[in-house]
Amino acid sequence: MTDTALVIGGTRFIGRHTVSELLTAGYEVAMVNRGNHGNPFADDDRVTRVEGDRKNERDLRAAKLSVEPDIVIDCVAYQPADVETATDVFADVDAYVYISSGDSYAIETVPKREGETPLRPCTQEQAVDSGSDTYGNRKAEGDRAVFDAAEEGVNAMAVRPCIVYGPYDYTERLDYWIDRVRSYDRVVVPGDGQNLWHRAYVEDIASALRIVAERGDPGTAYNVGDRRVLTLEETLEAIADAAGTDCEVVRASADALAAGGLEPADFVLYREYPHLLDTCALADLGWESTPVDEAMSRTVTEHRDAERDGGEWDPGRDAEERVLGVKETL
Structure with a gap:
């Protein structure tokens, strides 16, 4: 029986490549998003789109009921509350993977290692902010939400990319x-x-998200970047x-x-x-980066x-x- 993946987001940069990666790996794929950006899979009958706002818990629950996903890849969780809601809604899926960031690390050290290099703190004010100055703080708090969810039995994990490049990069x-x-x-x-x-090729992030969903350990964060x-x-x-x-x-x-x-x-x-991330933990799962x-x-x-x-x-x-x-x- 074919597994089903739900991608929260899915139409822009990392999400777009993640949908393609999952299709190549044989998943049935659905996306949930508001439709604010063009859908590159509009003519692909292998991809189902569910309209919904990831900020709206009811929309996420409706998407879950409609799709019945085995795994969930969360591309657009920018505030810790987004992660808290998602890990609650999708608590019983086989895997929930949150896209965090290498910017979640608090100190400058070479390299930055998961579970060793401290994460940024996040105040209540920062947690609800949407500015670039608090991006790393909010991503770090999202990581902690993943860890907390795993403690409660949710198969939740995080992937921390460094700065991303590749086709369709809207940041330019x-x-x-x-x-x-x-x-x-x-x-x-x-x-x-x-x-x-340190930079990460976008297709390698997509493969990392899939591999972590399939083989990662709950409550673990994995750095990703060019080897x-x-x-x-x-x-x-x-x-x-x-x-x-x-x-x-x-x-x-x-x-x-x-x-x-x-x-x-x-x-x-x-x-x-x-800025250099240690990617050994991800490589130990069998992940490889593109030359x-x-x-x-x-x-x-x-x-x-x-x-x-x-x-x-x-x-x-x-x-x-x-x-x-x-x-x-x-």
Whole structure:
């Protein structure tokens, strides 16, 4: 008998890839969402869509009765109350998996390990907030809700991705760098280009969610990220290889950037302190990450056909040209 998976969300970035992963693995798949975003599976009769608001407990219970899921993947739980409600509604399913975040970790250490690196605290005010400044706090409190539910017998688990990239990424963070590499012969990177911000290919997150649902231990969180970690400079080189183009990476110190009125933090995916997650626990379940060159090739290919250019992250090419001019005189 075929197992049924219910994806809360399912139409955008991680959710979209998760639905595809589950279909490939042979699940019958249903999604519950409000329909605020385009449905990429609208013409796929293998996917059932149930209209509902994940904030509404009645809607979740109706979806459960309609779908009768064996596993539930929760892609859009952004406040701890969302997790508390979901683990109550789906308390008797074979597995409930919550998408947490590497931002749930409280301290800067290399690497960050599940069950060892402390999680962020979360006040009552933060728990009901929706701003970016409290994102990690709320995700950490969601993790604790998963742990509490597991103590009560719910087969609940969490997956903590680091920063995500891949096809259909509406954040456009990597799109900025892909556009730069494809558009210019010389691209400015802040610092020495060696800053490290661990990333996770979106299809690998989708496979991690499925594998954790099938093989994970209740009350456990699993980090997910590329098994080969790239510096920012190496990332641009991987993009250039995937795009079949040449690109000179120009490293710029804080002083050089200042000539263009810029600072390192103006560049997306720059992080002063390394962010690295230990992914051994997930690998022990049999999970593997996609080779980076393959993942980047798929990402760049989809970018070519998309209308995304990462413009909201653009520090200004004119400013960069001033920095390049300074570098040429040194």
